[in-house]
Amino acid sequence: MIAFIDDHRQAYGVEPICKVLPIAPSTYHVHAARHADPGKLPARARSDTALTAEIRRVFEANFGVYGVRKVWRQLAREGVTAARCTVARLMRSMGLQGVVRGRKVRTTIPGPAAACSLDHVNRQFRTSRPNALWVSDFTYVATSALRAAKSPGRASSTWHS
DSSP states (O other): OHHHHHHHHHHHOHHHHHHHTTOOHHHHHHHHHHHHOGGGSOHHHHHHHHHHHHHHHHHHHTTTOOOHHHHHHHHHHTTOOOOHHHHHHHHHHHTOOOOOSSOOOOOOOOOTTOOOOOOTTTTOOOOSSTTSOEEOOOEEEEOSSSEEEEOSSOOEEOOOO
């Protein structure tokens, strides 16, 4: 929205555009001031910018294998104070993830020739009367003799007036 206002502010002005769009003119002006002067950014945004550089440095110095906990501990050893949840949030926003040991357990391996189930209700779950439509989810459950298909949750009748 801010980019749209920037593109059209010369022709129409900020306030008329903001009347049409769901944004207050003061919000646009605050954003423009922060963009022009990074010193006007909120304290969290400024600390996030500085901490992001430190997190990336520690992550790359350790060959990209450190996860949130180890990056957080390394930063603490170096005297950089940050909450672990803040390190986790910034690593997630940067797309950084540590290496996970072991391998993931794959519980369902679909057959390449198996056809997908048909959608008999065409994703329309509203009915005109009770007990007109029943929907359930099937998974495998181990039994004493063999594996059997069973619904894990509940079968529900969806009825909306």
